[in-house]
Amino acid sequence: MNLDVTRDPQRKSWILAANHANCDFPIQNLPFGIFSDAANPSPRVGVALGDRIVDLSVLQQAGILTLAQPVFAQPRLNDFIALGRPAWREIRMQLSTLFEIADPVLRDATEVRRRALVPMAAATLHLPVEIPGYTDFYSSKEHATNVGSMFRDPKNALLPNWLEMPIGYNGRASSVVVSGTPVRRPNGQLKLPDQERPVLGACRKLDIELETGFIIGQGNRLGEPIKVEDAEAHIFGMVLLNDWSARDIQQWEYVPLGPFNAKSFATSISPWVVTLDALEPFRVGQPVQQPQPLAYLRHAGAHAFDIGLEVRLQPAGAAHACTLARTNFRHLYWTMAQQLAHHTVSGCNTRVGDLMGSGTISGPHADSFGSLLELTWNGQRPLQLKCGEADAAAETTSRSFIEDGDTLTLTGVCQGDGYRIGFGAVSATILPAHPLD
Numbered sequence: 540m541n542l543d544v545t546r547d548p549q550r551k552s553w554i555l556a557a558n559h560a561n562c563d564f565p566i567q568n569l570p571f572g573i574f575s576d577a578a579n580p581s582p583r584v585g586v587a588l589g590d591r592i593v594d595l596s597v598l599q600q601a602g603i604l605t606l607a608q609p610v611f612a613q614p615r616l617n618d619f620i621a622l623g624r625p626a627w628r629e630i631r632m633q634l635s636t637l638f639e640i641a642d643p644v645l646r647d648a649t650e651v652r653r654r655a656l657v658p659m660a661a662a663t664l665h666l667p668v669e670i671p672g673y674t675d676f677y678s679s680k681e682h683a684t685n686v687g688s689m690f691r692d693p694k695n696a697l698l699p700n701w702l703e704m705p706i707g708y709n710g711r712a713s714s715v716v717v718s719g720t721p722v723r724r725p726n727g728q729l730k731l732p733d734q735e736r737p738v739l740g741a742c743r744k745l746d747i748e749l750e751t752g753f754i755i756g757q758g759n760r761l762g763e764p765i766k767v768e769d770a771e772a773h774i775f776g777m778v779l780l781n782d783w784s785a786r787d788i789q790q791w792e793y794v795p796l797g798p799f800n801a802k803s804f805a806t807s808i809s810p811w812v813v814t815l816d817a818l819e820p821f822r823v824g825q826p827v828q829q830p831q832p833l834a835y836l837r838h839a840g841a842h843a844f845d846i847g848l849e850v851r852l853q854p855a856g857a858a859h860a861c862t863l864a865r866t867n868f869r870h871l872y873w874t875m876a877q878q879l880a881h882h883t884v885s886g887c888n889t890r891v892g893d894l895m896g897s898g899t900i901s902g903p904h905a906d907s908f909g910s911l912l913e914l915t916w917n918g919q920r921p922l923q924l925k926c927g928e929a930d931a932a933a934e935t936t937s938r939s940f941i942e943d944g945d946t947l948t949l950t951g952v953c954q955g956d957g958y959r960i961g962f963g964a965v966s967a968t969i970l971p972a973h974p975l976d
């Protein structure tokens with residue numbers, strides 16, 4: 540058994556739902572998360588497979604999954620992640636064997652099997668990791684160019700530092716929430732164009748940022764940078780990330796230290812962490828970097844992944860969601876390895892469970908932009924959305940920014956030959972702002 544066997548596109552599971560070509564969680568994926576259910580309300584470690592969640596704590600207790608450390612009957616992945624990459628790979632290979640269609644060990648162990656397989660539809664998914672720190676980058680050239688064109692100068696859209704390093708800021712880890720958690724529209728200082736002083740009010744330009752995030756699997760000591768060529772070995776896996784943004788609050792507050800309240804009210808992530816081992820077949824080259832970066836940011840080979848991304852909006856009360864944009868992770872100019880090398884070049888330490896956001900991922904076309912700010916050009920060109928089937932009954936809705944009751948959903952899929960590695964979704968509904976006195 541080696542890792543390549545776990546990624547064989549022909550591999551099938553005796554959990555038949557995992558064999559469907561349009562299933563996000565085939566036996567080649569095996570993403571990790573935290574779940575609970577009515578039978579056992581204690582959150583614990585699970586792996587998504589087809590329409591089931593595999594309860595790793597049950598399999599370990601039964602002696603079917605062998606690992607010395609009792610890390611699965613826990614409400615967070617951190618202790619498992621901290622065991623390191625050999626342990627992640629060992630568990631991946633054991634699970635791939637146990638669920639392979641011809642393997643009888645668990646398939647024929649009726650009693651354990653009944654306890655270990657939980658229907659996903661009946662489970663509650665929790666935040667998969669305790670997140671000590673959250674950093675958000677700004678690594679899409681298309682996104683940075685659009686924003687620079689909008690607010691500064693289309694001829695000099697990128698600031699001089701942008702092509703030299705992955706720009707980032709330290710975000711707020713305390714407000715990272717799992718998919719399904721409602722997001723309340725923030726109040727904040729708004730500087731209205733016809734008034735000299737700001738007012739306190741509900742955000743009027745609430746926006747999404749279509750991003751992915753990676754989870755630190757092995758930290759580094761304070762003062763000891765991670766080299767760019769070593770960086771991927773420090774990454775446990777990836778999630779979808781919606782970096783909610785209050786554009787009007789942001790525009791007034793961001794000079795000179797960057798976003799603060801405009802971003803800190805909520806960040807949503809998907810519940811399943813897809814490992815880099817599962818993503819390996821979808822590795823592709825990153826965009827050509829010109830000028831060539833400084834030596835500490837140079838890495839040979841391919842360091843991007845072909846992950847198709849989509850964002851959908853479902854208005855309150857509507858039967859269907861509308862697609863707002865489709866793009867791909869591979870467009871990102873700076874790679875995850877470069878982000879991590881740059882983050883730690885100062886000696887900054889990272890810790891197991893730290894979350895690193897990619898920055899808004901925009902593609903080259905107007906329908907591949909990862910924010911409403913860009914899709915509507917700061918509200919100047921509202922989107923006309925016709926949700927559902929293209930028939931007369933479908934209602935047309937207009938959007939400049941997000942309205943109360945809207946549900947926003949991001950999805951991500953690596954499309955293979957006859958199967959796919961999916962991320963599931965990150966979704967949230969917007970609640971009205973807290974009333975002000």
Ligand code: MN
Pocket residue numbers: 675676748750782896898899
């Ligand atoms: Mn962001």
